[in-house]
Amino acid sequence: MRRLWVTTLLLASGMLLSASVWGQSSFDIRLRLDPSRGVLSGEQSVVLTNTSTGAWESLLFQWGLNASTKRVEEVSDRGGNPLSVRYITPEDALSEGDVFLFEVALPTPILSGEETTLRLKFAASLTPQEDAYLLSDTWYPRLYPSVNARQTGASDESALYNVSLVLPSSFEVAASGKELSRSQEEEGWVRIDYEGELLRGFSLMVGSGWERLATTTSEVEIQSYFQPEYEHWGKRLAAIASEVIDFYSQKFGFYPYKKLCIVPGSTTEEGGYATPNIIVVHQSFDNMAADYGVSFALGFSRWLIAHLIASQYWGIYIVDAPPFPPWLTNGLTLYSDRSYMESIRFSNPVYYNLLQYYLQAAADGLDTTVLRPIAELESGLPDWENIVAKGKSLAIVNMLVHLIGEKEFDRVLIQLLRRYYGRIVTAENFQQVVEEVTGQDLGWFFEQWLKTNKILDYQLGEIKTNPAGNEYVTTIEVTSRRGGALMPAMVRVSLEDGGEVLEKVKGQQRRERLKITTTSPPRRVELDPEEVLPDINRANNYIALGKVATVEELFKIDQFFQIGELALARSFQREGSYFQDRFKLRVKNITNSEQGLGIVILAEFANIRSKGRRSFFISLAPYEERTIEDHYLIPRGSGKVKIQASFYMVKDEREFKQISRIQQPDLSNNYIVIIPPNAGR
Numbered sequence: 041m042r043r044l045w046v047t048t049l050l051l052a053s054g055m056l057l058s059a060s061v062w063g064q065s066s067f068d069i070r071l072r073l074d075p076s077r078g079v080l081s082g083e084q085s086v087v088l089t090n091t092s093t094g095a096w097e098s099l100l101f102q103w104g105l106n107a108s109t110k111r112v113e114e115v116s117d118r119g120g121n122p123l124s125v126r127y128i129t130p131e132d133a134l135s136e137g138d139v140f141l142f143e144v145a146l147p148t149p150i151l152s153g154e155e156t157t158l159r160l161k162f163a164a165s166l167t168p169q170e171d172a173y174l175l176s177d178t179w180y181p182r183l184y185p186s187v188n189a190r191q192t193g194a195s196d197e198s199a200l201y202n203v204s205l206v207l208p209s210s211f212e213v214a215a216s217g218k219e220l221s222r223s224q225e226e227e228g229w230v231r232i233d234y235e236g237e238l239l240r241g242f243s244l245m246v247g248s249g250w251e252r253l254a255t256t257t258s259e260v261e262i263q264s265y266f267q268p269e270y271e272h273w274g275k276r277l278a279a280i281a282s283e284v285i286d287f288y289s290q291k292f293g294f295y296p297y298k299k300l301c302i303v304p305g306s307t308t309e310e311g312g313y314a315t316p317n318i319i320v321v322h323q324s325f326d327n328m329a330a331d332y333g334v335s336f337a338l339g340f341s342r343w344l345i346a347h348l349i350a351s352q353y354w355g356i357y358i359v360d361a362p363p364f365p366p367w368l369t370n371g372l373t374l375y376s377d378r379s380y381m382e383s384i385r386f387s388n389p390v391y392y393n394l395l396q397y398y399l400q401a402a403a404d405g406l407d408t409t410v411l412r413p414i415a416e417l418e419s420g421l422p423d424w425e426n427i428v429a430k431g432k433s434l435a436i437v438n439m440l441v442h443l444i445g446e447k448e449f450d451r452v453l454i455q456l457l458r459r460y461y462g463r464i465v466t467a468e469n470f471q472q473v474v475e476e477v478t479g480q481d482l483g484w485f486f487e488q489w490l491k492t493n494k495i496l497d498y499q500l501g502e503i504k505t506n507p508a509g510n511e512y513v514t515t516i517e518v519t520s521r522r523g524g525a526l527m528p529a530m531v532r533v534s535l536e537d538g539g540e541v542l543e544k545v546k547g548q549q550r551r552e553r554l555k556i557t558t559t560s561p562p563r564r565v566e567l568d569p570e571e572v573l574p575d576i577n578r579a580n581n582y583i584a585l586g587k588v589a590t591v592e593e594l595f596k597i598d599q600f601f602q603i604g605e606l607a608l609a610r611s612f613q614r615e616g617s618y619f620q621d622r623f624k625l626r627v628k629n630i631t632n633s634e635q636g637l638g639i640v641i642l643a644e645f646a647n648i649r650s651k652g653r654r655s656f657f658i659s660l661a662p663y664e665e666r667t668i669e670d671h672y673l674i675p676r677g678s679g680k681v682k683i684q685a686s687f688y689m690v691k692d693e694r695e696f697k698q699i700s701r702i703q704q705p706d707l708s709n710n711y712i713v714i715i716p717p718n719a720g721r
Contacts, residue, residue: 079164129142210245212246346380495523566582642686
């Protein structure tokens with residue numbers, strides 16, 4: 041996570057990168073870590089080959105080590121001649137905190153195809169994190185491609201590494217590369233030599249008091265490091281990692297590396313992050329189990345390991361093309377970990393939550409165009425990572441899987457991994473692979489969802505059912521309300537005899553009609569029932585017809601509640617100039633904490649300009665289930681009646697009264713029942 045944050049920060053600083061300026065590199069680094077003094081010192085030799093078409097006049101380095109002090113002590117060429125160094129100020133780079141850039145002027149330009157070597161000496165003062173030095177792949181100066189659109193250096197791409205580390209022998213080390221040898225230096229100190237082939241960075245995780253468990257699966261060595269008091273989690277995470285690697289190896293045909301280290305992070309934070317061949321997992325699972333239950337902690341640990349290992353494929357093995365957000369690798373990581381979770385029948389609300397970031401931003405009219413430089417995204421979308429790089433990217437992947445099928449999509453990913461090992465993948469590269477594998481022209485899809493700000497807002501329009509002998513002919517209208525985006529969509533019609541019919545809307549026009557013939561009357565129509573499409577308003581995607589289902593049929597409105605369909609008595613008792621109808625609504629809290637829910641039942645009448653409204657607030661204990669019973673009034677001559685149930689996540693009744701009158705309900709938290717004119721009255 042630290043590495044990803046640093047990359048994001050620098051890309052957001054307005055530095056324009058071009059594939060034409062990338063070069064090839066190898067690093068030879070000698071490092072000494074003295075924990076007693078908190079000092080890191082190193083020397084590195086960097087060999088570069090200019091694979092661009094232009095000449096290099098200078099080289100740009102970034103150094104993102106989290107340290108109280110750090111300094112580059114010397115930079116020289118192959119012959120030991122000192123080179124001029126210009127430090128780029130935070131104002132130039134728009135960087136913050138512990139990240140800075142420096143530019144090294146070359147004595148003579150390096151022409152295309154030529155090679156050069158630089159030597160750097162550096163030192164820093166470090167503060168351990170819970171008796172550990174988690175040296176993610178920013179602990180040494182790394183190459184950075186260009187700044188202010190000038191060709192100034194090679195890329196931070198896959199490189200060869202030879203790393204020699206000297207430190208006290210009492211410490212355990214997890215490294216991105218393969219350990220070649222281990223020898224004693226002075227008393228109590230050890231030297232460890234590592235080799236890393238074509239890695240996108242080299243990480244060293246150093247800890248005191250760690251124990252290690254090693255196992256092998258799918259020809260991958262898994263090394264799980266842990267403090268003795270967390271041995272139960274160290275063993276469990278290793279077992280989960282073994283399952284996940286086996287699953288991904290089968291799904292994608294291989295695992296990209298020969299080893300994976302699992303390293304303990306903070307004991308108070310949740311989550312973790314991935315670097316080459318290493319995943320850092322924050323050890324807060326026991327606290328999580330105490331707060332939310334053991335099953336939650338177990339499920340979260342499975343998802344987290346699946347997510348971090350998927351990042352080894354998507355984001356480390358292959359990467360997105362700058363200066364755009366990492367939409368592809370984020371989307372494919374989420375697709376991969378969800379595939380694993382579905383294989384073991386675990387559900388996780390993270391996917392729903394991420395989609396809501398994008399859907400809400402789209403509904404608010406914000407510009408969520410994906411292929412924009414991160415600096416531009418950041419200026420208009422403060423939370424662009426959740427909205428675009430994760431939420432919208434997940435929506436795009438969901439739609440693409442729906443369009444071409446999961447088996448074809450997996451074939452696309454296998455081809456992508458084979459073709460772009462250690463390389464940048466552009467949107468055009470990805471589109472080309474998809475079209476080659478599927479034989480389809482999908483330019484319209486990528487143009488619409490990556491290069492424009494179009495949004496999707498479908499609704500069910502007029503629905504008519506006419507008897508035809510022993511059959512029923514139903515015409516269903518599907519309309520694109522606003523936003524301009526068009527997509528194929530499934531329509532599910534549930535029948536009174538328990539059957540159902542699935543039909544597809546082609547998604548080529550703003551208004552389309554389906555005609556279906558059934559042997560039983562339709563009871564309910566749902567547009568996009570599996571919620572594949574990023575529809576910004578699902579309130580108009582559900583219509584119940586004729587006989588309404590009972591409250592026994594529950595559906596999930598979000599990760600906190602299950603709601604029973606609005607059950608209408610359909611007795612229509614006279615009450616003066618009105619008809620009275622009673623209803624029931626069943627609500628269940630499916631969490632282990634108390635939740636507040638506001639409910640509005642709104643009746644709208646076709647022929648009379650008035651509305652009937654009933655409001656309720658309930659507080660539900662963990663896993664509590666309750667049935668609400670009440671009535672609404674229907675004026676005479678009202679014609680067709682639309683009854684909408686809307687739900688609001690609120691703390692208390694006061695908050696519910698404030699927001700229910702001025703704010704729309706959550707996007708997916710409502711549904712509609714249509715009563716035909718004069719039905720039962």
